[in-house]
Amino acid sequence: MAITFPLMNLAAAFGSLVGVGAAALMSLRLGQQDYASANAILGNVFVLNLILGGLYTLVVLLFLDPILLFFGASSKTIPYAREYMQTISAGNVITHMYLGLNALLRATGQPQKAMRTILASVFINAILAWLFIFVFHWGIRGAGLATVSAQALMLIRQIRLFSDRNNLVHLRRETFRLKARIVKDSLAIGLAPFLMNAAGSVIVIVINQGLIHYGGDLHVGAYGIINRVVFLFAMVVLGINQGMQPIAGYNFGAGQFDRVNRVLRHAILLATGVMTTGFLIGQLFPHAVAAAFTTDEALIGLVVPAMRIVFLFFPIVGFQMVTSNFFQSIGMAGKAILMSLTRQILYLLPCLLILPRFFGVRGIWYSLPTADLLASILAAWLLARQYKTTHAAA
Helix, strand or coil: CCCCHHHHHHHHHHHHHHHHHHHHHHHHHHHCCCHHHHHHHHHHHHHHHHHHHHHHHHHHHHCHHHHHHHCCCCCCCHHHHHHHHHHHHHCHHHHHHHHHHHHHHHHCCCHHHHHHHHHHHHHHHHHHHHHHHHHCCCHHHHHHHHHHHHHHHHHHHHHHHHCCCCCCCCCCHHHHCCCHHHHHHHHHHHHHHHHHHHHHHHHHHHHHHHHHHHCCHHHHHHHHHHHHHHHHHHHHHHHHHHHHHHHHHHHHHCCCHHHHHHHHHHHHHHHHHHHHHHHHHHHHCHHHHHHCCCCCHHHHHHHHHHHHHHCCCHHHHHHHHHHHHHHHHCCCHHHHHHHHHHHHHHHHHHHHHHHHHHHCHHHHHHHHHHHHHHHHHHHHHHHHHHHHHHHHHC
């Protein structure tokens, strides 16, 4: 998974380029009561996902081995990574469609249906994975096939939902024609999460290489455990962001700025609470957390101090994540892109290249909270300026 993660993260980046941008644009247009554009966005999402997803799949399948070797695969691990990624990549268009339409379900005021779709996908995936791996003995290819199959079944359900002519926003033949303005606006808004995911892939590679150089394979394993825990709390905040996005976008489009400010405050409070919980767990119980992933005492011994460092500024990370998503939600692509690039490229990458030269492995661990602090300061400055504008308008 450490080898395939950057490639899967890059696939998610291309998916968010269309899905996140189109969902934010959909909320804005519905708030403006521009229903013709909202329907056109739905059809354009289909076409864009087919084009971008198909091109991504083609490139990955043609150059899969060189890509995996670049990400750190060895002669021993590449057969497993290749087998898994061939299956996942072949279903990439399905994944893009599934994620994009689920974002549009939330944007059109159907969050419960979106949630049920995700839960059903997870449930079906678990059943099929057990069937394909333990009954049919298809190994790691079976795990990938289970994921794609579950998403394909849910995609069929999503298409049926959006084919219902009783819905305000539904599929029509004429909406499949690409419109330059919709494509431009969707990709502009979606560029922020795309850059964030793409930069994340680069950062993972740099961290892994740095840990191998200054530490060893065991340090890479420690980072893998810490990254899983970080990912767990980040996913909760992502859920908060997904709930905020259609509400903020719709009301911003409708000029209801008091509601925009209210939902933003609630999202920040919730996200801060989640990440503060993560901070307390990481500081007080790092040994118990590490022991949940491994029984190797040497590995646990590396995870404990590293987790305390990485989680140092966790309470303000939620604020930073919500702020970046907020600018996406209200269509301010420039500010969202600025926040996405600064944390990963302008702050974290230089720290990862400089600090380890003086502090070794600890320099890598300290790079992460340093970037979090600097990115949060920028987020506070940008949000304060925007709040004055919307507060005055309200």
